[in-house]
Amino acid sequence: MACIEYCIDNADAAARRRLAGREDARGKPCLQRCGRCARGPILVVGGELRTGASHADLLGEP
Amino acid sequence: MTVENVLLISIDSLNRHFLGAYGQEIERDVETGNLDRFAERATVFDTHYAGSLPCMPARREWLTGTQEFLWRPWGPIEPFDTTLPLAAREAGIPSQLVTDHYHYFQHGSWGYYEDFNGFEFVRGHEYDAWKTAPRDPDGRLLRQSRRSHGPERFDTNFMKEAAYARNVDGFDELDESEFFAPKVFDATQEWLRENAAWDRWFCYVDSFDVHEPFHVPEPYASMYTDEDPTDPELMHWPYYGRIDEGQSELTDRQLEFARAQFAGKVTMVDRHFGRVLDRLDREGLWDETMVIVTSDHGHYLGEHGWIGKPGAPLYDVLAHTPLFVHHPEADGGRVDALTSAVDLYATVLDALGIEGERRHSRSLLPLVTGDAGKHRDWALYGYWGSSVNVTDGRYTYLHPCEESVEAYCHSASMMSPHSWFTTPEPRDAESGTFLPYADSPVWRYPAPSVSRHDEPLLYDVATDPWQEEDIAGTTDEEGRMRDLLVRAMDELDAPEHQSRRLGL
Numbered sequence: 350m351a352c353i354e355y356c357i358d359n360a361d362a363a364a365r366r367r368l369a370g371r372e373d374a375r376g377k378p379c380l381q382r383c384g385r386c387a388r389g390p391i392l393v394v395g396g397e398l399r400t401g402a403s404h405a406d407l408l409g410e411p
Numbered sequence: 412m413t414v415e416n417v418l419l420i421s422i423d424s425l426n427r428h429f430l431g432a433y434g435q436e437i438e439r440d441v442e443t444g445n446l447d448r449f450a451e452r453a454t455v456f457d458t459h460y461a462g463s464l465p466c467m468p469a470r471r472e473w474l475t476g477t478q479e480f481l482w483r484p485w486g487p488i489e490p491f492d493t494t495l496p497l498a499a500r501e502a503g504i505p506s507q508l509v510t511d512h513y514h515y516f517q518h519g520s521w522g523y524y525e526d527f528n529g530f531e532f533v534r535g536h537e538y539d540a541w542k543t544a545p546r547d548p549d550g551r552l553l554r555q556s557r558r559s560h561g562p563e564r565f566d567t568n569f570m571k572e573a574a575y576a577r578n579v580d581g582f583d584e585l586d587e588s589e590f591f592a593p594k595v596f597d598a599t600q601e602w603l604r605e606n607a608a609w610d611r612w613f614c615y616v617d618s619f620d621v622h623e624p625f626h627v628p629e630p631y632a633s634m635y636t637d638e639d640p641t642d643p644e645l646m647h648w649p650y651y652g653r654i655d656e657g658q659s660e661l662t663d664r665q666l667e668f669a670r671a672q673f674a675g676k677v678t679m680v681d682r683h684f685g686r687v688l689d690r691l692d693r694e695g696l697w698d699e700t701m702v703i704v705t706s707d708h709g710h711y712l713g714e715h716g717w718i719g720k721p722g723a724p725l726y727d728v729l730a731h732t733p734l735f736v737h738h739p740e741a742d743g744g745r746v747d748a749l750t751s752a753v754d755l756y757a758t759v760l761d762a763l764g765i766e767g768e769r770r771h772s773r774s775l776l777p778l779v780t781g782d783a784g785k786h787r788d789w790a791l792y793g794y795w796g797s798s799v800n801v802t803d804g805r806y807t808y809l810h811p812c813e814e815s816v817e818a819y820c821h822s823a824s825m826m827s828p829h830s831w832f833t834t835p836e837p838r839d840a841e842s843g844t845f846l847p848y849a850d851s852p853v854w855r856y857p858a859p860s861v862s863r864h865d866e867p868l869l870y871d872v873a874t875d876p877w878q879e880e881d882i883a884g885t886t887d888e889e890g891r892m893r894d895l896l897v898r899a900m901d902e903l904d905a906p907e908h909q910s911r912r913l914g915l
Contacts, residue, residue, distance in 0.1 A: 351656075352657050354652070358830055358859065375652075376722075377721070378861045379651070379829065380650075380658075381650055381651060382572075383569055383830055383832050384566060384569040384570045385563070385568055386830060387568070387830055387833040387834075388568065393657065396657060396660065397658075398559070398563070
């Protein structure tokens with residue numbers, strides 16, 4: 350099943366709040382992408398890694 | 412009851428239920444003849460539980476006697492810890508570490524190997540920062556690792572995803588001697604041979620195998636499957652998580668292959684562990700050496716719908732661990748008393764005749780010698796900042812945390828509370844003597860809690876060892892186990908914030 354996976358350490362508090370409201374989002378203590386995670390915002394969407402300037406950007410949100 | 416030598420062996424991620432000595436509660440008939448052979452001369456502990464998880468927290472329990480997960484996550488040895496090798500060297504007993512556990516040599520977990528008189532580090536497992544060539548690693552290995560075969564394979568990040576494929580480039584998959592457990596146990600038996608002249612010693616062997624990647628050479632890769640082990644559609648290193656969604660989703664065929672490769676790795680470890688037993692035989696060391704074999708935790712292989720060590724409830728697949736102790740003056744047999752990983756620290760010190768503080772650890776020697784039948788009323792286990800779990804040996808009670816209430820990290824160092832392997836971040840923190848078990852001041856700072864389940868979970872593992880029926884809310888035992896959790900945390904003088912975070 351496609352879902353949005355996010356690292357609770359990578360997502361800031363605002364992003365965590367937004368993601369927690371989505372039924373298809375899963376907060377995880379680690380996505381096993383530590384190097385990328387340490388560098389900036391990441392999400393795994395449908396099993397694929399996405400990186401960007403912010404979680405809002407990654408979700409296509411304003 | 413003191414001995415001349417102690418050989419402490421950890422086999423990482425060794426699922427207890429794969430072992431013949433524990434009844435091998437799985438459908439597959441997995442060859443573990445050498446661990447079974449060792450179990451026949453050892454005391455076999457039937458109710459042994461992990462404490463702090465995962466890898467490095469377990470090692471701080473063993474090496475310093477600290478039940479750390481109530482205070483801090485994965486991190487370094489603290490300046491106020493007395494490690495086993497430090498205690499040994501101060502008693503004039505030389506110590507040696509043999510390992511391929513690369514976490515000892517990463518950011519965030521310093522202090523574990525430095526006190527040993529010698530250490531042997533077998534390079535290249537998992538994300539070990541060892542090889543940078545070939546730049547473009549074998550695509551088949553990357554696909555089977557489920558690690559990126561896109562442009563990110565050229566990244567220079569920490570824990571770079573292509574590290575394993577580069578490290579094992581050129582390994583002959585028909586030659587097991589090039590793989591990790593064979594090298595670790597070969598170095599161990601060689602160390603035992605070369606060090607016969609010492610009157611006393613402490614040797615700690617930490618095998619990263621059976622830990623993933625479950626990439627194994629022949630004959631093990633084909634031992635428990637009819638699949639082609641080099642089929643790029645079949646993974647030997649799945650991501651952690653649910654097996655029915657997200658990056659960790661697996662087909663039945665993929666899951667079965669992962670189980671088969673795990674089983675193959677168990678057998679590979681077992682065969683090479685047998686070489687250590689043979690060396691102990693040849694050197695005549697059994698009469699003067701206590702030998703301990705254990706594991707830090709298990710690994711989900713589809714049980715409860717999970718794979719790996721994900722943000723899941725801590726079921727017994729992970730928490731109920733194997734423990735065997737050979738003591739020259741004990742008859743062996745089985746012990747059903749409840750014991751905890753943290754107890755190994757005092758056990759080793761007692762066996763070596765070393766006095767000093769035991770912190771949270773209680774020696775298992777009275778159980779090994781038959782001088783005691785009961786050991787502890789509770790064992791606590793968990794990951795820092797998450798659920799806190801307790802067992803009395805009959806019931807397991809998994810108590811959730813309130814994710815909106817932050818957890819506090821206590822350490823003399825700055826740590827990365829969740830991103831354990833990366834450069835520690837300086838943070839705003841207060842300092843003080845916050846630890847009940849050390850006079851030293853430490854930093855204290857908050858970090859997010861991680862919920863693994865929303866409600867308490869209770870299992871009667873005597874009648875339901877696979878924890879398939881949650882009986883929370885149906886029995887008075889829930890209140891008793893909750894009280895036991897509170898009592899255990901009181902006895903450890905756990906931080907006050909834990910009660911708020913747990914709603915206790």
